[in-house]
Amino acid sequence: MVDLRRAAAVVGVHEHVTRYAPDKSELQIQGESIIKALEDAGLDKGDVDGLFTASMSVRNSGLNLADYLNMYPKHVDNTTVGGGSFEFHLAHALNAIYAGRINCAVITYSTLARSGGVSVGTGGVSRFGHPRLDPSPDSFEELYGLTTVGLYAMIAQRHFHQYGTTPEQLAEIAVAVRHHASMNPEALFRDEITVEDVLRSRVISSPLHLMDCCVITDGGGAVVVASPEVARSCRHRPVWVLGTGEAVAHQGAGKRDLIYVAAKQSQGPAFAGAGVTQADIDMAMIYDSFTITVLETLEDLGFCEKGEGGEFVSGGRLKIGGGLPINTDGGGLSSNHPGMRGIFLLMEATRQLRHQFEGTPRQVPDCKIALCHGTGGALGSRHSGGTVILGRD
Amino acid sequence: MPDWNKPLPTVVGETRAYWDACRRGQLLIQHCGQCGEYQFYPRGICAHCWTENPGWVAASGKGTVWTYTVTYQNRTPGFDQGPYVLALVELEEGVRMFSNIVECDPREVSIGMAVEVTFQRATDQISVPYFKPAG
Numbered sequence: 033m034v035d036l037r038r039a040a041a042v043v044g045v046h047e048h049v050t051r052y053a054p055d056k057s058e059l060q061i062q063g064e065s066i067i068k069a070l071e072d073a074g075l076d077k078g079d080v081d082g083l084f085t086a087s088m089s090v091r092n093s094g095l096n097l098a099d100y101l102n103m104y105p106k107h108v109d110n111t112t113v114g115g116g117s118f119e120f121h122l123a124h125a126l127n128a129i130y131a132g133r134i135n136c137a138v139i140t141y142s143t144l145a146r147s148g149g150v151s152v153g154t155g156g157v158s159r160f161g162h163p164r165l166d167p168s169p170d171s172f173e174e175l176y177g178l179t180t181v182g183l184y185a186m187i188a189q190r191h192f193h194q195y196g197t198t199p200e201q202l203a204e205i206a207v208a209v210r211h212h213a214s215m216n217p218e219a220l221f222r223d224e225i226t227v228e229d230v231l232r233s234r235v236i237s238s239p240l241h242l243m244d245c246c247v248i249t250d251g252g253g254a255v256v257v258a259s260p261e262v263a264r265s266c267r268h269r270p271v272w273v274l275g276t277g278e279a280v281a282h283q284g285a286g287k288r289d290l291i292y293v294a295a296k297q298s299q300g301p302a303f304a305g306a307g308v309t310q311a312d313i314d315m316a317m318i319y320d321s322f323t324i325t326v327l328e329t330l331e332d333l334g335f336c337e338k339g340e341g342g343e344f345v346s347g348g349r350l351k352i353g354g355g356l357p358i359n360t361d362g363g364g365l366s367s368n369h370p371g372m373r374g375i376f377l378l379m380e381a382t383r384q385l386r387h388q389f390e391g392t393p394r395q396v397p398d399c400k401i402a403l404c405h406g407t408g409g410a411l412g413s414r415h416s417g418g419t420v421i422l423g424r425d
Numbered sequence: 426m427p428d429w430n431k432p433l434p435t436v437v438g439e440t441r442a443y444w445d446a447c448r449r450g451q452l453l454i455q456h457c458g459q460c461g462e463y464q465f466y467p468r469g470i471c472a473h474c475w476t477e478n479p480g481w482v483a484a485s486g487k488g489t490v491w492t493y494t495v496t497y498q499n500r501t502p503g504f505d506q507g508p509y510v511l512a513l514v515e516l517e518e519g520v521r522m523f524s525n526i527v528e529c530d531p532r533e534v535s536i537g538m539a540v541e542v543t544f545q546r547a548t549d550q551i552s553v554p555y556f557k558p559a560g
Contacts, residue, residue: 171434172466175553176523177496177504182511185494193492193536237496237511285472286454286465286520290492290513412513 036305039130041263041270042122042422044073044256045379049218051249051368054147058089059100061142061252066101069254074267075136080256082107082137084125086117088371089143097140107134113280114408115319117141118255118374119418123276125257135259139378142252143371153181153236153245173413181245181322183412185237187290188324192239194291194339199239201342202323203230206243206365208350209320213362215394220247221366244323246364246373255378271385274401275306275421282415293325294417295332295405302419303334308401310334313421315384315396316356317377319407320363329405330356333419357396360384374406378420385424400424429547431503436550439469442481447552452486452542454520455479465520486542487559488516495531510534514556528557 046068048061062085070076083105087093094110097103107128111120118139125137191197207227213219225243233242263270279297282288303309310333318326318333327341335356336344349355359365361380364373381402389395401423409415436444446453455464460474463482471479493512499505510526512534526534527543539559544552 171436171440173523174432174501175434176511176525177431177499177501177509178511178523179496179499179501182494182496182499185496186492186511186513189494190492190536234497235495236498237494239494283472286463286522288521 033305034130036126036130037274037307038260038272040126040257040259040273042255042273042378042382043258043263043266043268043270044069044071044075045253045382046072047218047253047376047379048142048251050251051220052146053144053250056144058087058142058144058252059097062097062140062254063101065142065252065254066138066140069138069256072267073256073258074265075256075258075262077103079136079262080138081105082125082128082134084109084121084137084139086110086112086121086141086372087143088145107137113416115321115372116374116406116408116416116418117372118378119276119404119406119420120278120416122255122257122273122378122420123278123418126273126276129257129259135262137257138254139257139375140252140254141372141375144250145371146248146250153179153248178413179237180410181240182237183410184322184324185240187328187411188239190291191324191328195342197327197342199231199241200227201346202244202327203227204346205320205323205326205350206230208345208348209359209363209365211351212360212394213366215392216362216367219362219367220249222362240322240324246321246369247366249368249370251368251370253375253379255375255382268386269424271382271422271424273420274308274423275302275304277301277305277419278416280414280416282411282413290412291338293328293332293407293411294415295329295407295419298405298417298419299333302403302421306421306423308421312401313356313403314399315360315381315402316358317381317402317404318358319373319377319405320359320365321369321373321407323365325407325411326358328411329407329417333403333405352393352396360394360396372408374408374418377404377406381422385422431547432501433547433551440467443467444551447544447554448550450544450552452484452554453481454484454516454518456482463518463520465522485517488514488540488556490526490534490536490538490540491515491521492536493526493534495534512556514540524554524556526557527555533558
């Protein structure tokens with residue numbers, strides 16, 4: 033494989049901090065975010081020649097966005113594979129930059145899941161605003177009352193059965209992520225919680241409690257990715273793309289091995305491309321739609337053996353100061369989860385690698401290499417996984 | 426016929442045989458004459474060996490609960506009135522399908538539990554396969 037290390041860098045990020053935006057359009061949030069992310073990079077409209085986006089609510093999102101922005105991208109990509117789409121976008125932007133097609137790409141997303149009253153987790157799984165496609169598995173799922181929470185709950189139940197994982201261990205993940213949210217003034221929920229708080233919250237779909245589930249917010253943001261030449265002229269030191277991997281999982285034609293997630297397939301190319309191992313990762317942004325998502329992803333990324341995730345996440349390992357700090361912005365479990373969350377993983381990893389929080393408890397000490405893993409779709413049925421490894425010089 | 430307010434499947438060419446059989450109280454699954462593999466959900470090609478026109482066989486209708494969840498919150502009509510059991514059932518033939526476990530207390534459901542198919546008539550065209558504890 034071609035060595036793509038440092039062939040592109042994240043040079044600008046902006047998280048639209050709104051968690052509730054009833055008076056804005058999705059496109060407006062994206063437009064505002066792009067302006068701010070370019071400011072962060074020290075670039076402007078004329079520098080951007082690639083456009084990457086995904087949407088939960090509109091088809092042809094790349095077309096609509098290019099029109100709204102009055103932009104003529106040389107490369108447009110609206111790969112939409114669920115919440116982890118943005119890790120895919122970064123990998124695709126890297127390829128396009130390496131190929132010399134573009135020099136600077138914007139990845140952007142927004143949604144109004146909260147003000148729109150979208151039942152992201154507790155409506156039917158195909159109720160994401162897209163029309164029913166047939167023949168599709170929807171006709172063999174919807175009629176049984178599948179929900180997103182229900183699918184993840186079934187995965188958790190099987191993990192409990194097969195490996196002895198406990199609700200207390202899942203709760204440890206929510207506790208660690210909330211601890212990080214307590215340090216993020218923008219997070220939706222900032223009060224520290226205990227394992228008992230999680231277990232006392234109501235059961236949505238057994239064995240998952242309310243606090244095992246992510247929040248629902250509005251929001252969005254933008255990430256600017258650029259060639260090494262452009263990156264060296266930007267305001268911040270480059271956050272290099274070191275390795276990427278992408279996968280879709282759980283096909284099997286009815287013989288799905290649901291105990292593994294797409295991370296098992298996507299992590300190999302990412303680590304091999306980056307030339308690093310799990311032991312080199314200083315912090316990780318792990319898609320946390322649910323606590324079980326984090327546990328299975330950590331196992332399949334190779335941070336521990338399959339089935340040992342419950343023990344791995346216990347004892348504060350996932351907190352800053354622990355062995356593998358994750359989701360230092362408060363994650364989807366506590367900070368924000370506007371329908372799809374993968375873009376925020378890239379932003380927080382970039383902040384940490386810039387040492388933006390130096391001198392505060394939120395900074396992962398001496399952070400040099402970070403891993404982002406986005407999960408899209410739903411574990412238990414069709415889902416995607418995108419792994420990205422980022423590093424600073 | 427009682428009012429059916431749950432979602433209904435869309436019947437298309439490649440799934441019609443499945444739903445026609447359900448209406449007769451029979452669970453059909455696809456079995457490929459080329460590679461000998463079973464598949465679920467039904468589709469117009471064998472997804473294992475990529476040949477066309479996989480054949481149909483009657484499943485025994487018996488299986489076990491591979492995993493399940495008791496769902497308390499779902500805004501979908503028909504599922505918004507109290508808990509129900511959503512399960513992934515592994516059929517004797519080896520394929521797994523989503524269904525609900527019915528005719529038992531949700532607290533009695535467990536992984537590995539033996540179940541068998543039962544049908545409920547939704548409309549004149551559609552009967553839906555569910556699973557109940559094996560008798």
